[in-house]
Amino acid sequence: MTDAADSPSAAELIVRDILRGLYQQRYVAGQRLAEPDLIARYGVSRSTVREAIKRLAAQGVVEIRRHQGARILNVTAAEARNILLIAEMIVGLAARQSAHEIDKGDNRKLLQEALDAMATASASSEKFDVVLARNRFHRTLARIAGSPVLENTLANLHVHLVRNKLVMTPEQRLASYQSIAEAIFAGDAETAETRARSHVRVMIDLLDQDG
Template sequence: MPKKEDLARLTPAESKPDPHSASMAIVRDVIRGLYEGRYVPGQRLVEPDLVKHYGVGRSTVREALKQLTADGIVVSYAFRGARIRELTRREASNLFAITEVMLGLVARQAAANMDSKEKKERLETHFQAIANHSEGDGHFAFLQHRNRYFRALVDIGENEEILRILPRLQVHLIRNRSILAPAERVRGYRGITRAVLRGDAEKAEKITRHYIARIASSTLPFFPE
């Protein structure tokens, strides 16, 4: 559920609510809820329940569901409402395959463009945030560190098109089921970081793709055939 101050900021007392902003707050919260387990694949999203839960109007909820459907997170059925999309094993495998290739490219381009102390320090800072993450801080906090790490790689590699494509892959529908141990996660990111910092583009891509494939192999058995 969004923080009260977030909704208050969207609906100031002396102005009319902005339905689009409020609807996007719901979209962001549903995505976060997938990582935190508050929302799960296959779960029904009932309009009256969402209206009550988020304290907004029906039109705002419908706008949020429309956006979630367009993004592939929710599946809507005529006269039957909406549900969080539940991937089959094949669909999840396809998403992992695309993600593996794209993140491999991200690492390759970052390594090829690793030409300054500032870039190295930025990447090292984001890796350390991952390495120092405590499980007690929560899974969502780790995902924020991970997203900032890959955003840094994208920025260093100077491929803005990746930023337009990656959010559409809906990796939160697959990665929240990953069961890699924290130590193994850190080893994976350490290997990627070292290769990128050395400017070894080929190895950076290889290690990144291997890491994503490892996540896939540990995750896919949990998806239905």
């Protein structure tokens, strides 16, 4: 094993791959995360795997039971809906606050870069790239708003939102984010919040239909 494999960032790489695997269904709810299997798969030390599992547990992705190890938690339809309801409010608030702060510092540049990243991801054949670009867009809104609390809250929500399949086409999603950004660039806080909340509401409505 190399020092690079056991570096502090190795645990985060495992976390990211497991989250990606949840979206791609390489990992599923109820699946046991056996330490020997993860050590072999990622080529890291036991301590690195344990750190990754601890991070996933702290984020509410896995549960650790004594003598049973770690398992990926199941998210019920009701819990998924609650997560999306929280996301609707938080993303809407981030968009509103961003509109108020858009002309400060490099905020316009940051938002344009996040929007460009979404455009690039939308053209990619890898759907998970869109998930990552979505997360970046949301984090950028919180950063522009100047709120570490919003940024941390969105980061925690992203962990759970990864379980929700993308319900818009890449073109629809990009158009939706462009619409949100347009309102933010114009400094229109009310419209920015309305459009951001409507964007999340699409997923809530689909979940209600499936239920």
